Amino acid sequence: MHTPYEVAFKYEISNEMFASISGFISRNYHYPYYDAPEEIRAIDNEINEIYHKLPLENDYDKNVEYQKRLIELWHRVKEITPQPHR
Numbered sequence: 001m002h003t004p005y006e007v008a009f010k011y012e013i014s015n016e017m018f019a020s021i022s023g024f025i026s027r028n029y030h031y032p033y034y035d036a037p038e039e040i041r042a043i044d045n046e047i048n049e050i051y052h053k054l055p056l057e058n059d060y061d062k063n064v065e066y067q068k069r070l071i072e073l074w075h076r077v078k079e080i081t082p083q084p085h086r
Helices: 004-028 038-056 060-080
Strands: none
Touching (some): 004 038, 004 060
């Protein structure tokens, strides 16, 4: 059994990851992301779904599952996005 603090901590980490991925996408593509590859748009939709599900979950294991998925999506976004020209 996990304490409410542990559940809240996982929830906050997931929210920070959501903000990082969303921020990265918005810095590299112009909203509403018409110039983005289809996979980026799909990832953006998926992280938004996770973001809306997170407050409904008061379950440590479910939050860990969401967090692992956000990490996978974060790595995929960074692979897809071209490096800026220098």
